[in-house]
Amino acid sequence: MRRALLTLSSLIGLVAAPLAADTGKTAPTQQCKGCEALLELAASSPLRKDDRARDAARHPVETLSFFRVGPQMKVGEYAPGGEWYSRFLGLYLGQQGHLVGLFFDPTSGAFKPDRQDGIRKAAAAYPADVAKFTGMDASRFAAYTLDAVPEGEKGTFDVIIVPRMMHNLLNWNIADSEMKAMRALLKPGGLIGIEQHRAKADAPYSYTDGSKGYLREADVIRFMEVNGFDLAGKSEVSANPKDTANWPGGVWTLPPTLALKEQDKAKYLAIGESDRMTLLFRKRD
Template sequence: MRPGLLALSSFLGLVAASLGVPAAAAEKPSALPACKGCKPALERVAANPLRNGDRARDQYRRPVETLSFFGVQPDMKVGEYAPGGEWYSRFLGLYLREKGRLVGLYFDTTSTAFDASRQAGIRKAAANYAADVAKFTGFPAERFAAYTLDAVPEAEKGTFDVIIVPRMLHNLMRWNIAESEVARMRDLLKPGGVIGIEQHRAKPTAPDDYADGSKGYLREADVIRFMEGQGFELVGESEANANPKDTANWPEGVWTLPPTLALKEQDKAKYQAIGESDRMTLLFRKKA
């Protein structure tokens, strides 16, 4: 078995052993209350002139629909997992800067998934996060925070309303750190707190070696089963980030499509016309 497949082995086995009924079909999710007043506030952020450089990707990332579905209210404490290019950080920073609290949550740097150089890079990114968001939003850096998951202060545990995980679960699977990272995030959530996952979606019939994270795609039923095994219950599913043009069977994986365009100029117009990947958008609540 290749490195990176171990994280999936336990729940792929459960999938194979099941009766073939998709996890989502077993019982209907118990819906959370609607995010009252969220959409107008999110729309104002989406239209903010400070986002002129980010807005082109809204058609694929649909922040208003996604964050409204996740129930992110302006006065909440929200964790953004693996901020990366900080596209969501900038949006959430504007949305939460007055009443809420935005915290960047970075990989556990003690993990064997990262060499010393990468560990140092992750720590540096976390150290710069608050200043980055402050510079963009115009609010003091003290309004924001960031931690690597191995260095979160004890007082932060059990204080988060929502943690969002955009397009990252496949990496955790292939690096064999999904269970440990999700467990740490679970500890940070309040009782009944939620994790919102946006993830490149494989077809239900995709073979295991395509849907193991190595191509960027995961099967939706597998993600649901995995999260349920980590102490969460599914409470909502959205098609806000669906893209039926994505056949999700590219030899170069999800990176064939924009924004990466792994094949460079080869069939570039074709992939640009397809757009970014088909994505599941799932909401999970922490069980007691």
Template sequence: MRRVLALLAVLALPATPVVAQHADHAGHAAAIDPALAAAVADPLREKDRARDKYRKPDETLAFFQVAPTMKVGEYAPGGGWYSRLLGLYLGPKGKLVGLYFDPTTGAFSAEAQKGIREGAAKYPAEVAAWSGQPADRFAAYPLDAVPEREKGTFDRILVMRMMHNLLRWNIADHEIRRMRELLKPDGMIGIEQHRARPDAPFAFTDGSKGYLREADVIKFMEVNGFSFVGRSEANANAADPANWPEGVWTLPPSLSGAKDEADKARLRAIGESDRMTLLFRKRP
């Protein structure tokens, strides 16, 4: 059914190239750049590799059409799982930029604002240490402090499992529009996000449970100046019912609220959340 819905959505779009060139009919990445495959397999990722089966980083980045010579922004890098891989992949020939929340939006306490700015300041050196690449291959800015010269220079920006927070904190429009300013005229945003069922009620899809409806994310991005390029099912998980009362954090890796080891084993057998993987192009 999901494939049928995906096909109907594509057919309803204007007669322009809307399916990513690196996707097959199922939306999976069709070809992996050898440099990306080498980065994914790098021994420096040994501790991160356990989550590859859930996060499919090679298929995801190939679907987002990330090339090793590009300037790529990673929004809200968090614990650095994707940063470590992107540092290996982009460090030799490209540029990786950590894009941090605008701390002045009103969503953050004074302590959180300080942490955001400190995180951005440390990011280049951290990614250099993780990847073994020179620190000048990396940069980072809170979105309120991006230099004017950076606008219109990014090939890609990646927003990984963060849209639910932007919506529940009521800063999504502001942050996405700031990111749009940074992209080149043909630049694209790749979004990976926990996916709710199409008929899920608003109370479950307002961001508070971690899950969003795919149609809502597409509409939101279109309203904010983007054209929908296509979707991938690389990060789909049909075993996730996406209806956990306590939200997505019930599943691995959080296992929040698990009663005992047997319960943890049951949740680990389900795996990480069902996720949409969507690509959008900056609209003129």
């Protein structure tokens, strides 16, 4: 493991100069030259032996490259949950960058008291969780609930990623407040990368209100524009034309959840994970 970390550190040095002009008070606006090689190195770490099975469906290298996540950046992961992306980002950012877990505001009105307590405990445990996986010191990582972010953190983040969570925020009616809090954390020109299960463009609102997991791409773009962001790019890296996006039980019918268990399991495995939009937004002045 030490040899792999040293190799990653030496490669970071090769891209440090191109990144130097992008560090400071303003977030970078250009793609990071050479970062894909570093992301590939993180992806191939032996420490990810149990996580790597999801790479074919989640495309972490291509997605994080599209989100312009450089190895020296300060990056927030919103709603880390199972910490799959956290473990990857910990390896990638843990030496010269800074990874911060951003957890729900427990007081937003969406959570009962026991769930509020669980959110705070998860945030408190996050740095040690990532440190244990990566073998790095816990001081390399941080976490906050969005109601308890230190004032000095505002305006310091280069990128925040929001993987497959927008449907919950809209369904729970906390999307505006959570996005406002994240926007405040970003530097001028900072970026938010959103990966989200994609409904058909003509799907009815009754299916795209968040309760089925799917959202219309145009609705997500409009929401972000209203909340002070401009669309910076789209990627089809996680598109899946086999997904009809009209399952009565929602996106959880498909892998990895397979909510119907053994019923038509082979069919759903053949379809694969959901069709997903991958969108990048820039904070508007």
